[in-house]
Amino acid sequence: MRRLLIPLMLALLALTASAAEPFTVELLFTHPYVTGTAPNNLAWSPNGQRLAFTWNEGGDRFRDLYLAEASGRIIRLSDLQDLPRDARAKDERTPDEIFDETDLDNGVSSPVWQRDGKTLWFAYRGDLFRVEAKAGARPERVFHTQEGEGHAAFSRDGRWMAYTADKDIFARETATGRTVQLTRDGSDDRRNGGGAYDTYLEGVFWAPDSRKLAFIQYDVTGFDKLLIPDYTGKKVEVTKQQREIAGGRLPGIKLGIVNPDSAWGLPLWVNLPDTAQYYIRSLDWSPDGSRLLLEVLPRTMQERFLLLADAATGKVDTVWHEADFAWIPDNMAQARFGPEGESVVFCSEASGWCHFYLLPLDGSGEPRQLTSGAWEVEKGWTTSYDRRSVFFTSSEESTAERHLYRLDLPAGSRSRLSDEPGWISSFALPEGGSKAAVIFGDMTRPYDLYLASGRAEKPLARLTHSPTAEFARYDWFPPEYIEIPTSDGKSFPAKLWLPRNGRKPAPLVVYIHGAGYAQNVDRAPWGWDDKYHRLLAQEGLAVVDIDYRGSSGYGRDWRVDIYRHTGGKDLDDAISAARYCVQQGWADSTRVGIWGWSYGGFLTNMAMFRAGDVFLVGCSVAAPNDWKNYNLWYTTQRFTFPEQDSAAYAQSSPITFAGGLQGDLLIVHGLQDDNVHAQDTIQLIDRLISLGKRFDMLLYPREDHGFQRDASDVHVFRSILEYLQEHLVDGGEVEAAAGE
Numbered sequence: 001m002r003r004l005l006i007p008l009m010l011a012l013l014a015l016t017a018s019a020a021e022p023f024t025v026e027l028l029f030t031h032p033y034v035t036g037t038a039p040n041n042l043a044w045s046p047n048g049q050r051l052a053f054t055w056n057e058g059g060d061r062f063r064d065l066y067l068a069e070a071s072g073r074i075i076r077l078s079d080l081q082d083l084p085r086d087a088r089a090k091d092e093r094t095p096d097e098i099f100d101e102t103d104l105d106n107g108v109s110s111p112v113w114q115r116d117g118k119t120l121w122f123a124y125r126g127d128l129f130r131v132e133a134k135a136g137a138r139p140e141r142v143f144h145t146q147e148g149e150g151h152a153a154f155s156r157d158g159r160w161m162a163y164t165a166d167k168d169i170f171a172r173e174t175a176t177g178r179t180v181q182l183t184r185d186g187s188d189d190r191r192n193g194g195g196a197y198d199t200y201l202e203g204v205f206w207a208p209d210s211r212k213l214a215f216i217q218y219d220v221t222g223f224d225k226l227l228i229p230d231y232t233g234k235k236v237e238v239t240k241q242q243r244e245i246a247g248g249r250l251p252g253i254k255l256g257i258v259n260p261d262s263a264w265g266l267p268l269w270v271n272l273p274d275t276a277q278y279y280i281r282s283l284d285w286s287p288d289g290s291r292l293l294l295e296v297l298p299r300t301m302q303e304r305f306l307l308l309a310d311a312a313t314g315k316v317d318t319v320w321h322e323a324d325f326a327w328i329p330d331n332m333a334q335a336r337f338g339p340e341g342e343s344v345v346f347c348s349e350a351s352g353w354c355h356f357y358l359l360p361l362d363g364s365g366e367p368r369q370l371t372s373g374a375w376e377v378e379k380g381w382t383t384s385y386d387r388r389s390v391f392f393t394s395s396e397e398s399t400a401e402r403h404l405y406r407l408d409l410p411a412g413s414r415s416r417l418s419d420e421p422g423w424i425s426s427f428a429l430p431e432g433g434s435k436a437a438v439i440f441g442d443m444t445r446p447y448d449l450y451l452a453s454g455r456a457e458k459p460l461a462r463l464t465h466s467p468t469a470e471f472a473r474y475d476w477f478p479p480e481y482i483e484i485p486t487s488d489g490k491s492f493p494a495k496l497w498l499p500r501n502g503r504k505p506a507p508l509v510v511y512i513h514g515a516g517y518a519q520n521v522d523r524a525p526w527g528w529d530d531k532y533h534r535l536l537a538q539e540g541l542a543v544v545d546i547d548y549r550g551s552s553g554y555g556r557d558w559r560v561d562i563y564r565h566t567g568g569k570d571l572d573d574a575i576s577a578a579r580y581c582v583q584q585g586w587a588d589s590t591r592v593g594i595w596g597w598s599y600g601g602f603l604t605n606m607a608m609f610r611a612g613d614v615f616l617v618g619c620s621v622a623a624p625n626d627w628k629n630y631n632l633w634y635t636t637q638r639f640t641f642p643e644q645d646s647a648a649y650a651q652s653s654p655i656t657f658a659g660g661l662q663g664d665l666l667i668v669h670g671l672q673d674d675n676v677h678a679q680d681t682i683q684l685i686d687r688l689i690s691l692g693k694r695f696d697m698l699l700y701p702r703e704d705h706g707f708q709r710d711a712s713d714v715h716v717f718r719s720i721l722e723y724l725q726e727h728l729v730d731g732g733e734v735e736a737a738a739g740e
Contacts, residue, residue: 020475023535025721027474028528029713032059034474035526036466038447039066040426042437043111043120048430050133051437051463052077052111052120053449059468063107065122067133068437068449068463075135078108080124094233096702104708110150114174115158123150128163151193151203155210160260162204162213164193169204169215171260182213182258183267189221196220196251197243198632200281200333207289212259212311214292215267216280219252228674232701241674246628246635246649247642250277250299255292257311270314272296279633281333285311286341287387293344295335301327301636306335306344308361320359320367322348326560327637329354329517331379331552338409339387345370345409347377349556356390356407370412376553378402380426384433391417391436391454393424395553399493400481400523404436404452416457423524429454437463441524443478446471477534479525484546484580487572492554493521494577497533497543498586506542507728508587510574510615512596512603513545516566516638519553520545529597532717539721540729544581548573548603564639564648566627567606574607575614591728593617595720598676598705599624605654605665605684612662617727619720621668622705624676625654625684631675658687664727666696668716670703696723 027034039055040063049070054063057076065078085101093101110123114130121130122139126148131139143149147166154161160171167186172179183192194202196218205214225240244250256267270292272278282295292309294316306320322328331354335346344359348367354376357367371377373396381392390407397403397416402424407414418424422442429436433454440460441447446467450460479495486492499506511529513520520529533543547554549569550562561569574594581587594615596604601623608618624630627649628642639648650656669681678699688695698719703712 021473023474023531023538025535025714025718027470028531028535029717030710031061032056032468034059034468034470035446035531036448036468036471037061037063038439038441038466039449039464040439041109041111042426042428042439042449043113044428044430044437045113045117045133046115046431047117048432048434050117051428052113052133053437054108054111054122055449055464055466056107057464057466059466061103061107062105063109065108065111065120065131065139067120072461072463074464077120077131077133077137078122078129078139080108080129080139081105083125085125092234096232100702100709110152112152112154114161115154115156121152121161123152126150128152153204153206153213155206155213156208157210159210162206162260164195164203167191167193167195169193169213169258171213173260180260182260183215183217183256185217189219189223191218191220192256194218197241198250198279199253200279201283205283205285207285207311208287209289211261211289212257214255214257214283214285216283217254217256219254221252223249223251226677228672228677230672230701239672239674244632246630246632246639248632250279250632253278253280255280255283255294255309257292257314268311268314270309271316281330282335284336286337288341291341293335293337295333295346297328299636300640301633304328304332306346306359319344319361320346322350324349324556324560326563329552329559329637331376334379334381336383336390337387338383341387343409345383345390347381352557353555356392358409368412370407370409371414374555375399376555382429384429385431386433389433391427391429391433393427397421398523399519399553400521402522404438406454417452417454418460419457420460421523423522424452425524427452441526443523443525444476446526447524477537479530479533479545481521481523482544484544484573484577486549486569486576488569490558492547492549492551492558492573494547495521495525495530495533495545496581496586497537497545499540499542500538501540503540504585505582505588506540506586507591507724508542508544508578508581508593509536509724509728510577510592510594510607511543511545512548512574512594512600513551514596514598514600516550516562516570516599517552517559519547519551521547535717536721536724539725541724542581542586544577546573546577548577562638564645564652566638566652567603567610567654568651570603571606571610574603575611578614591616593619593724593728595619595621595724597621601668602654605667606657608663608665609654609657609660612660616663617665617724618663619666619668619723621716621720622670622673622676623654623667623680623684625680627653629677629680629683655684655687658684658693659691661688661691661693661695664696664723666698666720666723668698668700668719670700670705670707670712672701672703673705675705 037056039053041054043052051068067075108124149165169182228239255270277299279297284293294307356370359367375396378393393402404417427438449464582589601620604620
């Protein structure tokens with residue numbers, strides 16, 4: 001049945017293609033989005049009967065709080081976009097900055113249920129609000145302070161709500177509103193409950209007995225601040241960012257346990273390793289609240305330790321250790337107690353693929369592998385309330401799909417819970433585990449909220465419809481899915497968007513997805529890049545979107561093939577993609593370009609500098625050009641430290657090879673980028689100037705790493721289209737879709 005459904009749906013889309021309206025840059029990248037704004041921040045009520053989530057049902061940016069009842073009825077619980085803003089005593093902002101405060105407001109976030117199941121709390125504008133979970137209720141702003149509050153979490157018995165405020169931790173008694181302060185040493189440098197760069201965990205973690213909670217204190221005393229200038233005001237202003245770059249140090253870490261009934265007592269500090277140079281990536285309480293399970297990585301990120309901490313004494317024991325000569329990836333950053341707290345569930349790549357293991361805590365043996373095969377468990381898995389089941393998504397069915405599964409820990413058996421071919425991007429499980437809320441998209445439907453069974457494989461039940469009414473007026477044609485051979489005998493998947501005018505061979509653009517360790521080839525082509533590639537195909541370009549070496553979802557060997565040399569085998573894969581498309585007759589070898597954002601921009605620059613005989617045109621956005629400038633954890637994973645392996649940094653950085661530029665290169669960067677600082681682009685263009693190289697450049701003074709303003713999105717995507725048209729397409733004429 002599944003094999004019949006996809007061709008049928010695609011055929012139905014094809015029937016409407018001739019009457020469909022053309023895509024434009026404005027349509028695809030201006031709010032409200034025609035493809036909708038998918039729900040997120042899923043939170044089940046304590047009894048598992050109702051689901052809270054944030055959403056904008058009209059496709060706009062601002063998210064309000066919604067409630068799905070057991071009947072499937074959707075209720076809107078907030079309408080806060082027009083909430084009056086606090087007056088400023090001395091407001092020196094520009095008109096653009098004042099406009100941005102409202103226009104770029106993403107709305108409410110972080111809903112959490114009070115344990116009575118009648119009230120929801122959520123965060124907005126740095127404060128905590130609450131609202132009754134019923135139609136017609138009005139949200140109440142419980143806190144209204146300059147310091148701001150967040151990370152609200154309720155004790156299991158419902159007596160306390162803990163939260164963070166001004167680098168400290170507080171607890172509010174639910175019945176009386178009485179508040180007690182649980183830590184008193186918070187400051188700009190000492191941050192209780194999170195808020196530091198190069199860290200994983202934030203917030204507070206209640207023990208099941210409701211008597212105590214755990215938190216992490218991060219100490220950044222003496223750390224340098226990176227500067228991000230803003231040139232758009234009357235005077236140049238600077239934002240200071242606490243962040244370490246390659247080879248830097250980690251924040252000092254302390255793990256504390258506090259009791260709201262003994263608020264004046266000092267925290268019990270867990271006896272963590274003496275060195276301050278490590279990450280805590282996972283924390284879980286035992287069912288009886290007597291122990292904490294921690295996953296810890298040293299600064300080198302080549303080892304991991306599973307630790308058990310005694311909640312009464314703070315004593316710590318190591319229960320498991322493993323190492324990887326490259327690095328331990330983030331999709332393994334989770335460990336949980338099993339049934340009765342007598343075992344530990346975790347993921348490992350010991351088999352070459354990320355799979356589940358069960359470790360007995362009585363010392364009776366080694367971890368037992370629970371899943372196996374040439375497929376991967378995705379991060380974000382969770383255990384049921386009784387800890388007898390694990391719910392997870394994986395690529396077992398297909399690397400281009402993600403389905404929901406249930407793993408029975410005592411029996412060691414698993415069952416698939418979703419049937420439709422597509423991609424589950426996230427899910428949430430109520431305490432009973434009888435069902436799950438999932439965010440799902442497929443070949444014909446953009447991402448939306450659905451219900452899945454928690455017990456057996458059944459069709460998904462749709463709860464929301466996010467695409468706007470305009471959606472049906474356009475031909476959302478799908479890509480082709482192909483497998484491309486590599487130069488060293490392997491292969492990788494790709495999405496191929498062929499020009500709608502049927503031209504073969506066509507001008508070709510190789511697209512490089514961002515992040516490096518990510519996956520873009522999926523059977524839910526609704527990302528911003530998928531929408532853009534439909535536009536490029538409409539305008540006569542072929543696009544091949546590749547999961548190059550280092551991408552996630554394809555096992556450990558594929559991941560570490562770029563270790564100590566990015567721009568090596570991943571660049572080879574981009575070259576292989578171009579050559580394969582030429583060999584198949586899809587692409588013109590004299591008209592091949594490449595483009596990408598972030599890591600995609602990095603590899604675009606490497607391609608233009610080192611493979612100018614293949615790539616004639618490049619469009620590089622927000623690219624890291626010298627890895628020594630980039631953040632600590634990312635560079636440590638791939639290159640170790642500059643003082644340890646300077647050659648790895650040099651051979652992996654585009655700035656090293658800038659002299660090789662031959663073709664036409666458009667360099668783009670947002671000057672407010674706090675991820676890949678604009679410094680990387682400034683240093684690269686300085687090098688290109690000194691080498692006498694010609695290039696084109698666009699700077700966006702008010703944009704961050706991912707652009708926020710619709711006008712900037714429209715401008716940058718139109719500019720890239722025009723650049724590709726000018727240099728790859730005959731005549732250089734830009735069609736109407738460019739917005740002219």
